[in-house]
Amino acid sequence: MKSIWENYKTDSAYDELMCSEFQPRQISYRLCQYLNSLNTSDIDKRKMAAELAILEMGISFTVYSDEGNIDRAWPFDIIPRIISSTEWRMIEKGLKQRLTALNCFIADVYDEQAFIKAGKMPAEIINSSKNFRKECIGMKPRHNVWANICGTDLVRDKDGVMYVLEDNLRVPSGVSYMLENRVITKRVFPELLQNIDILPIDDYPSRLQDMLASLAPGHISKPQIVVLTPGIYNSAYFEHAYLAQQMGAQLVEGGDLVVDDDDCVYMRTIEGLEKVDVIYRRIDDDFLDPEVFRKDSALGVPGLMRAWKAGNVSLANAPGAGVADDKVVYAYVPEMIRYYLNEEPILPNVQTYLCDNPEHLEYVLKHLPELVVKPANESGGYGMLVGPHATNKEIAEFREIIQKNPRNYIAQPTLAISTAPTLCKGKLEPRHIDLRPFILQGENTFVTAGGLTRVALKKGSLVVNSSQGGGSKDTWIIDMEHN
The missing domain is CATH 3.30.1490.270 (Dna Ligase; domain 1)
Structure with missing residues (x-):
């Protein structure tokens, strides 16, 4: 029987599963051994099972092209990526540290700008930032947290060190695919998941709901939470609908909401208007409120910024949080951690x-x-x-x-970002990957156990984005002591 590992060649990049040709890392030994026990027919059947599950579950994403918007089935690779829980604990700590510092920075930008006054960053970087919103000056969101949901992209270089590539603080997407990848993997490798202790990720929707509830104005025991979507033509619409359904929240578009004379937000229902307390918005600032931002926006809600400023509704992420999403600002995050937290960065930046x-x-x-x-x-x-x-x-x-x-x-x-074995035409080949964990911050801070591993399906490519031909993998955080 031919081995699925036949001709698998690691290159100069760090390989997440193999430390050399035919030599699995300790963390991936059981997975590699199991895969080696399968013949080509077994692998093909499992790949087909994954593709059928994706079609059944309706997992798709939208690609914008000259020909129009095209819905495509989610490209999923059945070979998981593995990280040890020991390494993950350090990464998790670093991600919490980073988002805490970023939120301190955003709060400072819209208040005293002490970081800039201390000479840590040129004022011109903020003044010229297209995501700086002067309308947000003086605002203090609940818990003084502006970026409640963050997707931080991590890459591992050939030295084995995990680096932060960028922070996504506006409307980060991809968490629904992380959750669905695990569901598919359970269908494809049920016997394998029974024998390996993998940290669960299915608590994310309840964690998201708890975080959003913690933002509610006043002391409402059961706040009305809605997910605000641009609509079915948005590339992440599947995710908007999925998260709303998982949280038991209403999925709404701009036309479903109205701001009354009392500067409160109401949702139109068949029984009349119902007050809304928290909006998880998946619309960019520019389109959020035509009274304040783009006047031609048909996606937002007129008066929404008035309601937010009056403290009658909470928005996650807060308008203006994108000022820290700027890749120029990214270069200053290590200094933010030192300045606001008086700590050394746990996770390094890429030289910029x-x-x-x-x-x-x-x-x-x-x-x-x-x-x-x-x-x-x-x-x-x-x-x-x-x-x-x-x-x-x-x-x-x-x-x-x-x-x-x-x-x-x-x-x-140009980093030699790490690779992982990926199924390509019935055989395994190394493909470059990154990792997007998701961090929630409200009253408390929570990090997903792993995240969305994105994979560049084209040989040699470093671009992992699904819009550019990338796919994804399930991410396993494994406790070696129990495996």
Whole structure:
């Protein structure tokens, strides 16, 4: 019988399951041994079972293209990614530290700006940030927490160290896919999950509900929580509907809500208007309230900012939280941790060059073929340059783009981000991966046990975003003492 591991070759990147060819890491030994006991037919059947489950469960995402919006089945790889609980405890602590510091920073930005006054960051970075909302100055959200839901992207370099690649603080998505990946894995490998002690993740919806309830104005024992979605054409609509259903919350669009003369938010129901206390909004600031932001927005709720400022409704994440989502601001997070918490960062940043710094800019322009260049406020893998994979023409064009607007670009070394065995046409091949854990912060702070592992399905690609051809894997946090 041919082994599924036949011809599996690890390269210079750190492999999450294999420490060398045919040699599993201790943490993944039982999984690798089990996979080795399966023949090609067994693997194919399990892959088909996963694909059928995805179709049955309606798990999809939307890709925007010139031809229109296309709903696609969620691309899922059945081979899980494994992390030890010992390492995870350290990562979890680092993620809590990071979000706490970021929330201190956002609160400071809309108040005294002490961090800037202390010379820790140039004021121009905030003044020129497209996500800085002057309308939020002086606001104090419940628990003084602005970013209640954060998706932090982590990558492991060839040195085995886990680095923070970016923080997603506006409307981070992907947690529903993390949850559904586990459901699919239980269908595909039921006997395997019975024998390996994997930390559960299915408490996320109840944790999210508890966190949102903790934001309710006053002391309401059972607040009315709604999930505000842009609608069915949004790429993350599956997630909006899924989370609302899991929490037992109402899924609403802008037209379902109204702000009355008393500056309170009400939901239209067949029985009349019903007061809303907490809104988990999945709409960008720009479209949230046409009275304050984009006047042409048909997605938001006129008067919503008035209601929020009056303290009659809580919004998660708070408007203006995206000021810390800027990739230029990212470079200052280690200093924020030292300044606000008087601690050393637990999780390191990737070395970052700020193109509005003349010395950094000179270095970046000289070394474009070696670097990854990203715009400060784009998401989804759009608008970036991966130097080693770019053509001379693309590099020349990007050089001009950066020089026209250096504030909008950062550059980082091209990391040899870690790989994991991925099923490709019936055999296992290494593919690059990242990890997006989700952190909730309200009255308390909670981190998911693992997160969404995204995988670049194209050979050699470093871009893991589903909109750019990426897929995902289940993430197992395993306690070695009990396995």
